[in-house]
Amino acid sequence: MITVDLRSDTVTKPTPGMFEAMMNAKVGDDVFGEDETVNALEAKAAKMFGMKAGIFCPSGTMTNQIAIKCFTQPLDELIADQTAHVYRYEGGGIAFNSGVSTRLLDGNRGRITAEMIAPEINAENIHFPHTSLVVLENTVNKGGGSCYTLNDIAPIADLCKSKSLKLHLDGARIFNALANTGDKALDYGKYFDGISVCLSKGLGAPVGSVLLADVATIKYARRIRKVFGGGMRQAGFLAAAGIYALDNHVERLKIDHAHAGILAEELSKCAWVTNVLPADTNIVLFDTKEPADVIVNKLGEKGIICLPTGPNRIRFVLHLDVHPEQVEYTVGVLKGL
Ligand SMILES: *Cc1c(COP(=O)(O)O)cnc(C)c1O
16 A cells, blocks of 8 residues: 655655665764864755855754853743744753743744834843744744745844843744745854854754854854753764755755645645645645544554544645656545545
C-alpha cells in the first residue's frame, strides 16, 4: 500500500545527494570553532540574509530560545501573536530560560501589525514588565502557512527601532514565505535583529537550524548555546546537509506549494469538509463535519497519515518526500471518502 506522510515537513529523510555531501564533509571540533563545514554553513546563511554572523544549533527551538535570551533580561516582556511557536510549542521556554513574560496579540492567521503592537508596549513604570522584544513567525505554522511580506514587516521594524525593541524572526519556514511573496532573503537583514532559519523542515536536512544576528549577539549566543547543552563537536556532517539543502532544495519548495494548492482545491469540493483555509504555502488546514479523529483514522486506513490540530481541524503538510503520484493518490482517496 502507498503511504503518504502528511503529518509534518520534519519527516523527510536525506536524499542520496544530501547523504553523499554529509559523508564527504570535512569536520573538526565545532566547540573549538574548528569545524570548517559548520563555519561555512554559518557564513553562507548569514550572507544570504544580509546578516553579519550565524550559529548552527540542533533545533529551531534552540535558535529561538537563544535569540530570546540574547535580546531580553529577566523581568522583561516580549510581544508575539497568540499562535506563536515560541509561546505554544517550546515548552514554556520563554519563562524558564529567560525569565520573561509574554504579551499575546490576536493577529490575522498569526500575523500581527505595528498598529496592534504599539498600544501593547509597556510604559516605563515599575509595575509593568519592561517590553524589550517582538517575535514574528514567517510563515505562520498555526496560521496554515500564512505569510508576511517585507512591506508588512517594514512598519513593525520601524516601530521597534523607535521604541528600542529588538525584533526576532522565527523563520522555521522562511524559504516557503520567500517562495510565496517573491521577497528576497538578502533584504531581510535590515529589518531583523535575529533570524532563525530551519534546515530540517521543508529544506529536508535531518537536523539543524541557524540563528543569524550581528557579531556581538552571535558571540554571546555561543555562550548561551553551550549552557543549553547545544555545543556540538563534529557537527559538520550535519552542517553539510544544511549547505546541500540551501543549494538544492530552495527552488523546489514551489512544488510543495503547488501540491498544497491541489489538495486544498480538492478538499473544497468534498461534502465532508466544512472549511478550507487558503493554502498559501506548504500547509493545508481544513475543518471537518465529523470529529477530526474519525477522519484521520479513515485516511490512515488508506495509508494517508496526518494530524488533527483541533476537534474538527486537520492539517496536511507537503514536503520533498511527497511526490506527484502520492498527491494524485491522495486526491483519489479524498474524493472517495
Ligand atoms: C518546527 C518549528 C520550529 C522549531 O522546531 P524544532 O523542531 O525545534 O526544530 C520553530 N518555529 C516554527 C514555526 C516551527 O514550525
